[in-house]
Amino acid sequence: MRVVLTRASVCMADDCDAPHEAVWETPDGGAVADVLERSAGYLLSLNTSCWVAYLGYGRGDGRPLAVASPRWSGLRLLPDAEAHARLGPHADRLEIYWAVRSGADPEVVWWELTGRQGPRPRPQAAPAPQPEALRLRLRDHRDQLIRRIRLG
Numbered sequence: 109m110r111v112v113l114t115r116a117s118v119c120m121a122d123d124c125d126a127p128h129e130a131v132w133e134t135p136d137g138g139a140v141a142d143v144l145e146r147s148a149g150y151l152l153s154l155n156t157s158c159w160v161a162y163l164g165y166g167r168g169d170g171r172p173l174a175v176a177s178p179r180w181s182g183l184r185l186l187p188d189a190e191a192h193a194r195l196g197p198h199a200d201r202l203e204i205y206w207a208v209r210s211g212a213d214p215e216v217v218w219w220e221l222t223g224r225q226g227p228r229p230r231p232q233a234a235p236a237p238q239p240e241a242l243r244l245r246l247r248d249h250r251d252q253l254i255r256r257i258r259l260g
Contacts, residue, residue: 158209159215161206
């Protein structure tokens with residue numbers, strides 16, 4: 109079976125090598141997990157991001173197959189990934205597209221894609237304003253009000 113792999117671009121400099129395509133042959137009837145594991149080595153390691161494998165070239169039919177993250181020792185297959193891959197559009201080839209999820213928590217992404225309940229992302233608290241910055245903002249606001257009163 110022919111495996112055709114592509115991935116998303118992660119920055120403008122990365123676009124110089126676009127399209128990010130790799131092609132190789134694998135024995136027919138091989139496990140999709142093995143193909144995905146091999147293809148994960150082709151991804152850029154971004155500590156603040158994770159990658160989602162989709163069936164098809166350029167996101168194809170949109171069926172997610174797996175999530176990979178440098179935070180994990182290996183990738184995680186989604187339920188029914190083997191069955192989805194067997195139902196691909198071409199019997200003699202398997203097309204996989206890896207999409208990057210910048211800044212995403214891989215645990216949350218995996219649970220979202222499974223459609224099950226899992227950990228929820230922690231809300232990010234807004235940083236408390238510094239006293240000096242707050243004082244300056246209040247002074248500017250006061251000055252604007254005084255100008256409006258004088259003009260109006």
